[in-house]
Amino acid sequence: MLILFFIAPAALCLVCLAFRRRVVNRIALLGFALAYAAGAVLVLIGPAFFLLPEELRRYFDFDSLGKLFLLTLAAVNLGVSGYSLFYLANVNLSREKDTLYTISMLLFLVSMTGGILSSHLGLLWVFVEATTLTGGMLISVERGKQALEAVWKYIFICSIGVALSFIGVIVLSLGSKSIGSLFFADLYAGAGAINPFLLKLAFAFILVGFGTKMGLAPVHAWLPDTHSEAPSPVSALLSGALLNVAGVGLVRFHPIMTGAGLEPFAGTLLLVMGFLSLLVSAAYILSSENYKRMLAYSSIENMGIVAIGLGLGGPGLFAALLHMVVHSFAKSGLFLTTGNIHRLAGSKQISDAGALLNRDRKTAWLWILGFVAIAGLPPFGAFFSKYFLVGAMVSRGLAWLAVPLFLLLAIVAFGMGKSVFGMAWGRYRPRGERDFVPEGAAPAAAGRRLSVWAYLPPAFFLVLLLGLGLFIPDFVTRLITDARNAFVAVGR
Amino acid sequence: MTDILAVILGTTMLYVYATSRIEGYLKILALQGALLFALVLFDFASRSVFETVFLGAEALGVKAIAIPAILFNLVRKNEVRREIEPSLPQFFSLILSSLVFAFGFIISFWARRLAAGLAPLAFGVSISIIVSGLLLVMSRKKIVTHIIGYIFVENGIFLLSLSVASEMPFIVNLGVLLDAFTAVYLFVVFSNRIQRAYDEDRINALQNLKD
Amino acid sequence: MTVFLAGCAAVAGGALLALAAPAKLRGVVYSIGGGAGLGLCAAAAIPVLLSCEPATFTAALPFPFGPVGLALDPLAAFFVLILSLSNFTAGLYSIGYVQTYPAAKSRLYYPALGVLFLAMLLLVAVRQAVAFLFLWEIMSLSSFALVAFEHEKEETRKAAIYYLVAMQAGFAFLLTGFVVLTHAAGGVDFSAFPAVLSGGGPLAAGLFLILFVGFAAKAGFVPFHTWLPRAHPAAPAPVSAVMSGVMIKTGIYGLLRLIQFMGNPPLWLSCFILILSLLSGILGVVYAVAQHDLKKLLAYHSIENIGIIGLGIGVGMIGLSLGLPAMAFLGFFGGLLHVLNHSLFKGLLFMGAGSVYLQTHTRNMEKLGGLAKAMPKTAALFLIGSLAISGLPLLNGFVSEFAIYLGLLRGLPGAGAGRAVALVLSLAGLALIGVLALLCFVKAFGATFLGLPREQGRGAARDGEPFGLIAQLVTAALIVVIGLLPRLTLPLMTGLVSGFAGAAGDSPVPALDGIFSSLSKGFLVFAAAGGALLGLRALLLRKRTVTETKTWDCGCQRRSGRLQYTAGSFSWIVRGFFAPLLGFRTRVKTEAGPAGLPPPVIEAATEGSDAVERLALKPFVKAVRTFLKFFSWVQSGNTQQYILYGIVFLTAIIILIFGLGG
Amino acid sequence: MNAVIDIAALLVMPFLLGGIMNRVKAVAAGRRGPPLFQPFHDFLKLLRKGEVVSRTTTLVFKLAPCLSLAAVVAAALFVPLSRGRAFLEFDGDFILFAYFLGLGKFLGLAAALDTGSSFEGMGASRDASFGVLVEPALFLLLGTLAFVTGRGSFADLFRLADGHGTLSLIVLPLAGLALFLLILVEGGRGPVDDPATHLELTMIHEATALDNSGPDLAFIQLARGLKTALYASLIANLVLPFCPGSVLPVVVWLAAPVLVAACAGVIESVLARTRLTHVPQLIFVMTALALIALGSAVFLAGAGAGGAP
Structure with a gap:
């Protein structure tokens, strides 16, 4: 399995570099996405096959958490790769760039997979750092002033953040001398023996560092810039997968705090960051004029929800994990849809992208349903993560937190809904019988047809979300519950 | 000996604040790389051979030679000479960095009781280098300086990991190397491209994306 | 239970087939499904209402839901009956209404309507918190889609978003309330809730209030009503009829379930409901009086009628709190019957308003007039609705209001000072609501249908296609039947209401039966007298000349529709009484004129603003915005x-x- | 026997009361005045005439006068008459009484709007608006009586004598005064309205019937007279319980309306017509009286002075 997840993409990169042909790139991208998904399913249903020495295997852990996010990542990647067909066909990159895009995509995927599966704090950190680098390459595929600025902010701020989290790792290793290992399993087992003072310090650094990658306020500031400037499939990957990687890091780290009896401290910090994130996104989503930025703020909001769930611990962890999965799908779908909208409207301004229902019905419905999913309305999955989150608040005796939560969520929903529906709806001017032309739409844009690859991937995500909303499949529940129980048990 | 080297390392940061010449910064980078190399060598006893070789190679090869060399090249080519108008006046930043240095000593003093197997002075100095590096990022306006500041932070972290005498796994060292790559990547790819795209080498140019 | 599920399936099937059917047949297909649904649901519900034997069913659903219990007890059956009836008439009316829109646009109309009704039908039957919340949101969402049907209009867009946010805000209360409730009860099934809520104490009261806010936001109790006058006018007429007629009643349903859980509410809580309802009723009708927009007027009347329903429930709750089963019976009877009645006459009125809108393309009464000549059938049906909503005798609105009055009276003997004052004031308040409604509908009916057209070209209207008229006729027939023979409601509702009021002691049913037959006697006398007088008149005029001429109008013979008394001026005096509440403002548009002279006025209009919005909502929103702006750096x-x-x-x-x- | 008296009285009273009022006014003004039964002659004359109907109007205009009168007739069923009994009694019958009158009012107002005349619209607006003030006051009053007596039917509400000593002494005059005001307002008498004026801008009731003629106008006038008679009967019923025997109540019941009409006539001749904008204040006095009645009833009941348990 590890060969499939790590060696194969590296080999594919070399192949792509060797050929530098568009066809090869496409085959590599799509083929690997399928293989990856198949691998993830295989890992789920059977034991992972290893052909590697024990020494190396120790560093990767196919536990429930790993399986859950491996599956999520596989699904997101499948959709994004499919959409890349449409995207690449449209932007017409040079052959070199095309190859660069493919390679970066593969490497980005590798680094994220590593981050999800690492069972070692140091290795986790390395992979998180690697995502910064590979992600940066991916964002800057389409050159342009704005993209450049976005990449600069992404790499520079994230690098400093990750550097800070490295200080956290060092401080932790200082405090856990008696354990002498950075494997999570060992850290959990010996959590009680870690110097609590240094552990708190380490957690602070790691929280800020991983929080930066995860997009938690107040270290979120790079996120709107980057997500709005990246190409749509990349935005989808950044928002739908990358944020999870840092989130998984925090999920894995959190039990150490619980084990050391520092849960109140860690929980409070996470709650503070979570609510700050909600606040920031509420403040900006209301006045957002760029639909991709709007989605980026929504990502901050959702990561805030995840942080709140983590901070609550116990049942909150369940909500957080479910929300991470659901957010991945919903946000990937939405970001992919922005690609369609951008293609139709030729602009990222909300004001330019009106009357979608009359321009392209399918895109408009994907857009609307995506919003419905992300806003936590049934029949999509986020409804339940919200429900469980409030349940966690109540069971922790913090029911009053629901007041600011819902107030901020309502503001976000209003700000986002206003823009989303403002774009979907619009006036039509009858021209002849039963024939509308959207007002303000360029005639050329009205006639533009998008390929099936533009609709299929977002629709795929919506189907997944619908599945999670109508009934959460048994294996997903089991995975989440197992993951939760594992970490809660460690905390006891 | 570790302590002496650490103090020297810290002192170099003072020079950074005293000068506004970019090339001066780069020389300091090279010097710090060399000093870190020396530190690795002097701490030989507590590490495995493999690790010492790896760390030494990284300090000497990457930190002392490769990065400064690439940067020299770049700076010459782009004719970036000095940091012209720092947000913080030179004099104040010098005072500030002295204070940070002093603060590092306080930390070392405090860190003596913190944990066994910790080189307190190196620990304190590394903190002060990290803080100074961040300060450099915050107070200067040239993109190049920002990257250099980031590398100072990395050097501080390198020193920090050395000061914690516990065995840092190989993996972690790999990560440090990766950080260095990031720096180079940032440098080479971006400062070139930004220069070309914006006709300017100051961070103010990169303020278009906002709400 | 199988019959009920088959009814739901019929509704859903109609909606699905409508999606596939050709554009012209969509409505017909939906209505056939709706008719089958009505038959099946009635077949399931009426036996339950008569026998009070609840039918149950448990669906084993996967994880987030778990086992979901469905039960058709009298309360659920009562709502199922109303819902399926409304579904049928709304579908029938939609045939003609939706056909005026382009086919591509109407494709999703029927499925959305079907989902809305399916969600509501299941909502009242479901007995488990998770599924309840889920269906609640589905209901909000599908109705939102329907409100946004005419999304090409700026006004509709704004209203739809407002509606969505209001629903989400209300839902937040419900979600929190139910989560706390399930946590305290240790289970999500409704059967576990009475243990928590009936115990009394601060937790029960707090939960009741939190959940009540959630339900009140849907029902449109003041001060949670502000979405109503926006969303209802924006939606297509059949949707307005559904939303106002039945959807907001799901809030009432929730409140009734809460009372069931609680068993014996504390007196202060009952009084709270009573006072809030009175406030809703009065404010609703006062704002309605000030409206020129026909559908907005009807929307405010929904708030008023929710107030009347709440008043009945409040009276019932006070009866429960005080241990006066007769009072409780009458209160709940009136409240529940008014739920049914309001769904009928409000549906009828919205359909009438929709026909007017389709024909004249305006909802502004100041531009209408004289439509009775052009649309006599619609006018006659609208008149029936107007009389019914004003609570006048012979029609159904009177019966339910009468029962509430009786409930209030039953509380009076032996009352202490506080209760006496509260009940007598409620009595007067209900009378005030009634008389204001009367004024308002004289105005609405008069300004729309009577007199002369106020604008040229608006008079060229027709009665519209037959399906819509049939839908209205069916509704009107039910209104008249219930109104003339109120005794018929007793067998259907006795079991249901006794379930709430508790059947201890002497049952008020025989007495009520007697009163109802007396009512019918009074109606008979009226009919006889009216018939006799009309006959006399015809006899007298048979040999006399009846001259047709212009309106005399004190000799002012310039016949122009524009010189008529307008709806605005008709309500002017009453608006003066309530001026501080209404915040009425005159908006004057001027243009630059010659220097030294006041600029000429080119347009002047008056508009009122909601006191809740003006005094609470706007400052709150402003404060939030200012707070958020603080982070703009x-x-x-x-x-x-x-x-x-x-x-x-x-x-x-x-x-x-x-x-x-x- | 009583039923015959009741019906006969209800047939005569509507015309007689109007005649008395006009006669009193004339006498107060120093004239002889028209015969007492002049309104009856007018009525018969109108019945014999043809009609002039506006082309603007619809069926509503033609049906309204008859149905309004029918509504008042139906309302008469529930009013306690001589000996304090009504034709039809049941709990809450007074609500049906008030709502039947409301039905009549709705139809009358709709008919006024049907003509398209701005004067009739104005009259209808005023009529409706002042009615808004009357109705709650009436219910407040009746509610107070219901509280005091603990009963639910119209006739029973007025049986105050049965052991409500002090209470009835206070409530009775207040109730009587309020009902008297009601007669002035609903009957369209001064100082609220001026039946003699034909200044269009100040009319209330007359304005709503400007376009009616012939039998329709006759029915409208009869309906108004009958309404006045019914209210007057209510005032009479306030004192009936204090009259023992079987003949005295009937005499009192017949005499009281005459007295009321005379009082109304005197007031109309003595007081100037109130400015239209001040009419609401005048009507609101009714509410105030009812509130005082309620307050004192509640207080006395609480103090144990009343008979209410």
């Missing part, structure tokens, strides 16, 4: 500043750690 685009956030935050944590660690 965050995303400055400056990288250094961004890094600084992290450093400051980290430093703060470190200082905190040092502070804590000592």
Whole structure:
């Protein structure tokens, strides 16, 4: 399995570099996405096959958490790769760039997979750092002033953040001398023996560092810039997968705090960051004029929800994990849809992208349903993560937190809904019988047809979300519950 | 000996604040790389051979030679000479960095009781280098300086990991190397491209994306 | 239960087939499904209402739901009956209404309508919190889609978003309330809830209030009503009829379930419901009087009628609290019957208003008039609705209001000072609501249908296609039947209401039966007298000349529709009584005129603003906005500043750690 | 026997009361005045005439006068008459009484709007608006009586004598005064309205019937007279319980309306017509009286002075 997840993409990169042909790139991208998904399913249903020495295997852990996010990542990647067909066909990159895009995509995927599966704090950190680098390459595929600025902010701020989290790792290793290992399993087992003072310090650094990658306020500031400037499939990957990687890091780290009896401290910090994130996104989503930025703020909001769930611990962890999965799908779908909208409207301004229902019905419905999913309305999955989150608040005796939560969520929903529906709806001017032309739409844009690859991937995500909303499949529940129980048990 | 080297390392940061010449910064980078190399060598006893070789190679090869060399090249080519108008006046930043240095000593003093197997002075100095590096990022306006500041932070972290005498796994060292790559990547790819795209080498140019 | 599920399936099937059917047949297909649904649901519900034997069913659903119990008890059956009836008439009316829109646009109309009704039908039957919340949101969402049907209009867009946010805000209360409730009860099934809520104490009362706010936001109780006058006018007429007629009643349904859980509510809570309902009723009708927009007027009347329903429930609750089963019976009877009645006459009125809108393309009464000549059938049906909503005798509105009055009277003997004052004031308040409604509908009916057209060209209207008229006729027939023979409602509702009021002691049913037959006697006398007088008149005029001429109008013979008394001026005096509430404002548009002279006025209009909106909502929103604006420096685009956030935050944590660690 | 008296009285009273009022006014003004039964002659004359109907109007205009009168007739069923009994009694019958009158009012107002005349619209607006003030006051009053007596039917509400000593002494005059005001307002008498004026801008009731003629106008006038008679009967019923025997009540019941009409006539001749904008204040006095009645009833009941348990 590890060969499939790590060696194969590296080999594919070399192949792509060797050929530098568009066809090869496409085959590599799509083929690997399928293989990856198949691998993830295989890992789920059977034991992972290893052909590697024990020494190396120790560093990767196919536990429930790993399986859950491996599956999520596989699904997101499948959709994004499919959409890349449409995207690449449209932007017409040079052959070199095309190859660069493919390679970066593969490497980005590798680094994220590593981050999800690492069972070692140091290795986790390395992979998180690697995502910064590979992600940066991916964002800057389409050159342009704005993209450049976005990449600069992404790499520079994230690098400093990750550097800070490295200080956290060092401080932790200082405090856990008696354990002498950075494997999570060992850290959990010996959590009680870690110097609590240094552990708190380490957690602070790691929280800020991983929080930066995860997009938690107040270290979120790079996120709107980057997500709005990246190409749509990349935005989808950044928002739908990358944020999870840092989130998984925090999920894995959190039990150490619980084990050391520092849960109140860690929980409070996470709650503070979570609510700050909600606040920031509420403040900006209301006045957002760029639909991709709007989605980026929504990502901050959702990561805030995840942080709140983590901070609550116990049942909150369940909500957080479910929300991470659901957010991945919903946000990937939405970001992919922005690609369609951008293609139709030729602009990222909300004001330019009106009357979608009359321009392209399918895109408009994907857009609307995506919003419905992300806003936590049934029949999509986020409804339940919200429900469980409030349940966690109540069971922790913090029911009053629901007041600011819902107030901020309502503001976000209003700000986002206003823009989303403002774009979907619009006036039509009858021209002849039963024939509308959207007002303000360029005639050329009205006639533009998008390929099936533009609709299929977002629709795929919506189907997944619908599945999670109508009934959460048994294996997903089991995975989440197992993951939760594992970490809660460690905390006891 | 570790302590002496650490103090020297810290002192170099003072020079950074005293000068506004970019090339001066780069020389300091090279010097710090060399000093870190020396530190690795002097701490030989507590590490495995493999690790010492790896760390030494990284300090000497990457930190002392490769990065400064690439940067020299770049700076010459782009004719970036000095940091012209720092947000913080030179004099104040010098005072500030002295204070940070002093603060590092306080930390070392405090860190003596913190944990066994910790080189307190190196620990304190590394903190002060990290803080100074961040300060450099915050107070200067040239993109190049920002990257250099980031590398100072990395050097501080390198020193920090050395000061914690516990065995840092190989993996972690790999990560440090990766950080260095990031720096180079940032440098080479971006400062070139930004220069070309914006006709300017100051961070103010990169303020278009906002709400 | 199988029959009920088959009914739901019929509704859903109609909606699905409508999606596939050709554009012209969509409505017909939906209505056939709706008719089958009505038959099946009635077949399931009426036996339950008569026998009070609840039918149950448990669906084993996967994880987030778990086992979901469905039960058709009398309360659920009562609502199922109303819902399926409304579904049928709305579908029938939609045939003609929706056909006026382009086919591509109407494709999703029927499925959305079907989902809305399916969600509501299941909502009242479901007995488990998770599924309840889920269906609640589905209901909000599908109705939102229907409100946004005419999304090409700016006004509709705004209203739809407003509606969505209001529903989400209300839902937040429901969600929180139910989560706390399930946590306290240790289970999500409704059967576990009475144990928590009936115990009394602050938790029960607090939960009741939280959940009540959630339900009140849907029902449109003041001060949670502000979405109503926006969403209802924006929606297509059949949707307005459904929303106002039945959807907001799901809030009432929730309230009734809460009361069931609670068993014996504390007196202060009952009084709270009573007072809030009175306030809703009075404010609703006062705002309605001030409206020129026909559908907005009807929307405000929904608030009023929710107030009347709430008044009945409040009376019933007070009866429960005080241990007066007769009072409780009458209160709940009136409240529940008014739920049915309101769904009928409000549906009828919205359909009538929709026909007027389709024909004249305006909802502004100041531009209408004289439509009775052009649309006599619609006018006659609208008149029936108007009389019914004003609570006048012979029609159904009177019966339910009468029962509430009786309930109030039953509480009076032996009352202490506080109760006496409260009940007598409620009596007067209900009378005030009634008389204001009367004024309002004289105005609405008169300004729309009577007199002369106020604008040229608006008079060229027709009665519209037959399906819509049939839908209205069916509704009107039910209104008249219930109104003339109120005794018929007793067998259907006795079991249901006794379930709430408790059947201890002497049952008020025989007495009520007698009163109802007396009512019918009075109606008979009226009919006889009216018939006799009309006959006399015909006899007298048979040999006399009846001259047709212009309106005399005190000799002022310039016949022009524009000179008529307008709806605005008709309500002018009453608006003066309630001026502080209404915040009426005159908006004058001027243009630059000759220097030295006041600028000529080119347009002047008056508009009222909702006191709740003006005094509470707007300042709140403004405060939130100001608060959020406080953070506008965050995303400055400056990288250094961004890094600084992290450093400051980290430093703060470190200082905190040092502070804590000592 | 009583039923015959009741019906006969209800047939005569509507015309007689109007005649008395006009006669009193004339006498007060120093004239002889028209015969007492002049309104009856007018009525018969109108019945014999043809009609002039506006082309603007619809069926509503033609049906309204008859149905309004029918509504008042139906309302008469529930009013306690001589000996304090009504034709039809049941709990809450007074609500049906008030709502039947409301039905009549709705139809009358709709008919006024049907003509398209701005004067009739104005009259209808005023009529409706002042009615808004009357109705709650009436219910407040009746509610107070219901509280005091603990009964639910119209006739029973007025049986105050049965052991409500002090209470009835206070409530009775207040109730009587309020009902008297009601007669002035609903009957369209001064100082609220001026039946003699034909200044269109100040009319209330007359304005709503400007376009009616012939039998329709006759029915409208009869309906108004009958309404006045019914209210007057209510005032009479306030004192009936204090009259023992079987003949005295009937005499009192017949005499009281005459007295009321005379009082109304005197007031109309003595007081000037109130400015239209001040009419609401005048009507609101009714509410105030009812509130005082309620307050004192509640207080006395609480103090144990009343008979209410």
